[in-house]
Amino acid sequence: MTTVSMTVNGKSVSGDVEGRTLLSAFLREGQGLTGTHVGCDTSQCGSCVVHVNGAAVKSCTLFALEADGAEVTTIEGMANADGSLGTIQQAFQDYHGLQCGFCTPGMVMSAAALLKDNPKPTEAEVRHYLEGNICRCTGYHNIVKAIMAASGQDVVAVAAE
Amino acid sequence: MPKDSGIGASSKRREDVRFLTGRGKYTDDINLRGQAYVHFLRSDVAHGRINGIDTGEAAAMPGVVRIFTGADFEGVGGLPCGWQVTDRHGNPMQEPAHPILAQGKVRHVGDPIAAVVADSYAQARDAAEAIVLDIEELPAVIDMKAAVEGGPKVHDDLESNLCYDWGFVEENKDAVNAAFEAAAHVTTLELKNQRLVANPMEPRVAVGDYAPGTGDSTLYTTSQNPHVIRLLMGAFVLGIPEHKLRVVAPDVGGGFGSKIFHYAEEAFCTFAAKAIERPVKWTSSRSEAFMSDAHGRDHVTKIELALDADGMFQAIRTETFANMGAYLSTFAPSVPTWLHGTLMAGNYKTPLIYVNVKAVFTNTVPVDAYRGAGRPEATFQLERVIDKAAREMGIDPVELRRKNFITEFPYATPVAVEYDTGDYNATLDKALEVADVSGFEARRAASAAKGKWRGLGLNCYIEACGIAPSALVGQLGARAGLYESATVRVNATGGLVVMTGSHSHGQGHETAFPQVIAEMIGIDESMIEIVHGDTANSPMGMGTYGSRSLAVGGSAMVRATEKIINKAKKIAAHLLEASDADIELKDGQFSVAGTDKSVAWGDVTLAAYVPHNYPLEDLEPGLEETAFYDPSNFTYPAGTYICEVEVDPDTGKVSIERFTAADDFGNVVNPMIVEGQVHGGLAQGIGQALLESCVYDANGQILSASYMDYAMPRADDVPYYSVDHSCQTPCTHNPLGVKGCGEAGAIGSPPAVVNAVVDALQRNGKDVTHIDMPLSPARVWAAMNG
Ligand code: FES
Numbered sequence: 012m013t014t015v016s017m018t019v020n021g022k023s024v025s026g027d028v029e030g031r032t033l034l035s036a037f038l039r040e041g042q043g044l045t046g047t048h049v050g051c052d053t054s055q056c057g058s059c060v061v062h063v064n065g066a067a068v069k070s071c072t073l074f075a076l077e078a079d080g081a082e083v084t085t086i087e088g089m090a091n092a093d094g095s096l097g098t099i100q101q102a103f104q105d106y107h108g109l110q111c112g113f114c115t116p117g118m119v120m121s122a123a124a125l126l127k128d129n130p131k132p133t134e135a136e137v138r139h140y141l142e143g144n145i146c147r148c149t150g151y152h153n154i155v156k157a158i159m160a161a162s163g164q165d166v167v168a169v170a171a172e
Numbered sequence: 173m174p175k176d177s178g179i180g181a182s183s184k185r186r187e188d189v190r191f192l193t194g195r196g197k198y199t200d201d202i203n204l205r206g207q208a209y210v211h212f213l214r215s216d217v218a219h220g221r222i223n224g225i226d227t228g229e230a231a232a233m234p235g236v237v238r239i240f241t242g243a244d245f246e247g248v249g250g251l252p253c254g255w256q257v258t259d260r261h262g263n264p265m266q267e268p269a270h271p272i273l274a275q276g277k278v279r280h281v282g283d284p285i286a287a288v289v290a291d292s293y294a295q296a297r298d299a300a301e302a303i304v305l306d307i308e309e310l311p312a313v314i315d316m317k318a319a320v321e322g323g324p325k326v327h328d329d330l331e332s333n334l335c336y337d338w339g340f341v342e343e344n345k346d347a348v349n350a351a352f353e354a355a356a357h358v359t360t361l362e363l364k365n366q367r368l369v370a371n372p373m374e375p376r377v378a379v380g381d382y383a384p385g386t387g388d389s390t391l392y393t394t395s396q397n398p399h400v401i402r403l404l405m406g407a408f409v410l411g412i413p414e415h416k417l418r419v420v421a422p423d424v425g426g427g428f429g430s431k432i433f434h435y436a437e438e439a440f441c442t443f444a445a446k447a448i449e450r451p452v453k454w455t456s457s458r459s460e461a462f463m464s465d466a467h468g469r470d471h472v473t474k475i476e477l478a479l480d481a482d483g484m485f486q487a488i489r490t491e492t493f494a495n496m497g498a499y500l501s502t503f504a505p506s507v508p509t510w511l512h513g514t515l516m517a518g519n520y521k522t523p524l525i526y527v528n529v530k531a532v533f534t535n536t537v538p539v540d541a542y543r544g545a546g547r548p549e550a551t552f553q554l555e556r557v558i559d560k561a562a563r564e565m566g567i568d569p570v571e572l573r574r575k576n577f578i579t580e581f582p583y584a585t586p587v588a589v590e591y592d593t594g595d596y597n598a599t600l601d602k603a604l605e606v607a608d609v610s611g612f613e614a615r616r617a618a619s620a621a622k623g624k625w626r627g628l629g630l631n632c633y634i635e636a637c638g639i640a641p642s643a644l645v646g647q648l649g650a651r652a653g654l655y656e657s658a659t660v661r662v663n664a665t666g667g668l669v670v671m672t673g674s675h676s677h678g679q680g681h682e683t684a685f686p687q688v689i690a691e692m693i694g695i696d697e698s699m700i701e702i703v704h705g706d707t708a709n710s711p712m713g714m715g716t717y718g719s720r721s722l723a724v725g726g727s728a729m730v731r732a733t734e735k736i737i738n739k740a741k742k743i744a745a746h747l748l749e750a751s752d753a754d755i756e757l758k759d760g761q762f763s764v765a766g767t768d769k770s771v772a773w774g775d776v777t778l779a780a781y782v783p784h785n786y787p788l789e790d791l792e793p794g795l796e797e798t799a800f801y802d803p804s805n806f807t808y809p810a811g812t813y814i815c816e817v818e819v820d821p822d823t824g825k826v827s828i829e830r831f832t833a834a835d836d837f838g839n840v841v842n843p844m845i846v847e848g849q850v851h852g853g854l855a856q857g858i859g860q861a862l863l864e865s866c867v868y869d870a871n872g873q874i875l876s877a878s879y880m881d882y883a884m885p886r887a888d889d890v891p892y893y894s895v896d897h898s899c900q901t902p903c904t905h906n907p908l909g910v911k912g913c914g915e916a917g918a919i920g921s922p923p924a925v926v927n928a929v930v931d932a933l934q935r936n937g938k939d940v941t942h943i944d945m946p947l948s949p950a951r952v953w954a955a956m957n958g
Pocket residue numbers: 048049050051052053054055056057058059060069070071072
């Protein structure tokens with residue numbers, strides 16, 4: 012066991028982990044931050060995406076020890092300071108971008124990373140960017156629409172399709 | 173003007189807030205004090221005899237609490253099958269035992285052999301590696317035809333690998349054959365409906381708990397129907413009466429059928445928690461899910477369609493081999509029979525139909541219902557053979573369908589069901605309009621200018637859902653009733669809690685159900701809360717599958733609310749000193765007809781619980797009612813789907829350019845949610861058509877057991893869809909006039925995609941009449957160049 016320390020959603024945390032403990036497990040089991048989900052064991056599904064030092068990372072592909080000293084943001088850290096939904100979260104609700112909610116934390120974290128680098132993506136760019144996030148419920152239509160809307164683009168035409 | 177609340181409003185989903193902030197409560201988020209973890213050691217061969225399991229070294233490893241094998245389950249029941257099919261000769265299907273942990277033999281890759289319970293997952297996994305297995309590998313049988321033609325037997329104690337040979341309707345067989353003799357034209361098609369894996373994004377999880385003080389067991393599980401699990405596991409496997417067993421299915425991350433069934437891991441965790449007097453938790457890995465979740469589809473079919481010279485359908489004859497896998501999963505026998513044979517009439521007035529299904533055991537993972545279950549298989553063969561017939565006879569595929577449409581309702585099909593209502597021309601016309609079919613030629617020319625081949629395919633589907641009339645399914649072999657329940661509890665201050673057996677795992681019940689009750693009473697949706705997923709706090713209910721929640725569960729809720737309103741009117745009559753026949757309820761206000769006397773909903777509910785001024789001699793205090801609703805028929809959503817594809821002639825790659833769905837779901841409570849359900853179904857159907865396939869090699873190894881090899885649809889595999897549900901013929905036999913929308917997308921889309929690809933190839937001079945799904949670039953290219 013080794014002690015690992017990091018900042019998670021603005022709070023300093025630490026815990027004892029084995030070398031093989033994944034960041035996803037450290038967050039879920041060590042910190043009780045169960046919003047980060049684990050949907051696969053081959054780094055494909057993206058349910059586990061968090062931000063590590065500002066970059067979107069699949070937390071199942073990182074050992075907890077590799078995040079020692081890092082700034083980590085999870086879905087639990089994405090709401091506004093007053094507790095209301097952040098812009099992307101709100102767009103997901105407004106445009107029905109989630110059904111069972113299991114892929115949703117990863118989708119929101121990926122969308123946030125996309126919009127940081129590319130504030131006005133095209134539909135094709137959004138779809139391409141989400142290649143590492145699988146959703147089995149929504150058929151992606153409303154996820155793409157929500158992300159387009161969160162970037163301030165008009166999606167009325169999509170509704171009329 | 174769209175409504176902003178009640179029935180017909182696109183109310184935003186209240187459950188989204190917890191999901192969007194990471195505060196959902198899924199089964200894997202549950203951790204009980206002192207819990208141990210189980211890892212299952214699973215077979216890595218498809219068929220083998222277990223000569224020995226040496227757990228000695230493993231049991232001594234750090235953290236190991238106990239190791240279980242099949243021997244620990246002697247005398248414990250096996251997993252039961254919930255449906256018994258009777259074969260063509262009147263005999264019951266062959267039904268093998270399905271042990272919790274393998275006994276004597278392993279029969280598919282993934283069959284659990286031993287279960288290591290330890291203080292941590294890592295310790296359980298490490299110890300499992302130290303178990304020494306002596307398994308003699310036996311020849312496996314994977315191909316269905318080989319299985320029934322004398323291949324190795326999956327179960328030594330059964331006569332053969334044939335589970336049943338079913339004929340439907342057997343009495344019609346000779347008449348069907350005669351119609352084929354007399355037909356002007358016969359179109360024949362052989363096709364596969366490939367094996368799929370449901371793949372909800374949340375893997376299955378089970379947590380068993382036991383209270384030694386009271387002898388109560390609790391199972392937390394990823395289930396679409398916790399009451400069904402309680403009944404099956406309690407009564408048939410572990411012998412725990414229902415009052416000593418609680419099953420909780422909290423937030424569930426998608427199901428699509430795969431979380432209907434009772435699985436060995438659920439029974440194991442419940443059993444082991446009692447044995448070691450500690451909670452026992454199992455979380456499936458995705459790799460494990462591929463070899464332990466029930467798979468879907470896997471039919472091989474020959475269909476023949478007999479037509480007269482004008483193109484009128486005379487008869488349909490089919491022969492299907494349906495893979496059951498190594499054991500019978502909970503509802504497996506019903507899928508290729510009653511959920512498939514009954515749909516072979518489609519939207520058409522074919523007078524004579526004969527369906528033969530041979531269900532076969534093989535050394536593969538059990539196969540059961542996956543979104544649509546039987547109905548996608550029926551629709552696919554029918555709509556593919558109709559397209560082929562249209563080309564052979566030189567009739568426009570739209571017109572061939574149209575001239576054979578059923579137009580008068582109710583319509584009794586020759587395959588045992590009666591369609592109550594529908595308007596197939598309306599959805600066809602709507603789809604042609606929304607898809608802008610008249611603009612297709614221009615789009616095709618534009619594609620051609622880029623060197624791409626464009627094609628258009630359509631599909632008209634019908635499905636039977638709102639499952640199901642209990643008396644009917646009982647005659648058909650169901651071993652359970654398929655009603656639904658709801659208890660409506662009104663609180664003193666006027667808020668309502670609805671406890672329902674329907675389970676929401678993405679469908680948005682917490683939002684849509686209150687819309688119905690709010691409309692009935694005339695109060696705000698926020699005053700109504702839906703409670704589900706816990707056998708301890710809702711009446712016995714059958715759960716969510718077969719697009720039944722609103723049609724059956726919603727109907728139970730309506731009936732219970734009607735009882736509430738009736739009683740509340742009596743209380744109001746007392747308060748208003750009027751006759752209850754004169755009381756009207758509108759906008760949450762009870763009034764005496766023709767007067768200005770009224771009393772508010774909240775005053776009546778308060779009087780029910782503080783009965784100071786109350787008709788106690790006539791009425792009990794309190795305001796809580798339960799209703800069980802058993803539908804009198806299935807519901808029959810129907811519609812037309814149109815797909816436009818571009819095929820790259822150099823690579824065979826198919827891209828979906830446009831996809832239109834025009835559905836008749838009857839009345840719609842929340843259009844936003846309904847559209848979302850269709851979107852999701854479309855992606856799964858497009859996934860089946862183009863991408864997904866669960867592939868076994870000849871030895872029974874699964875070659876597509878992770879997301880590296882099983883091609884899940886991703887965001888850039890699908891377009892924005894155009895969905896329309898404005899054609900509405902309300903269901904005639906349930907109080908809401910609703911039909912169900914959960915499965916349509918997955919049922920209606922695969923034939924539309926394949927028809928479009930075949931169309932693109934034929935327009936470009938390729939004599940291709942069929943390509944088996946998934947239409948990978950390699951397969952399309954081979955068909956083009958074959
Ligand atoms: S759990 Fe990390 S990518 Fe699937």
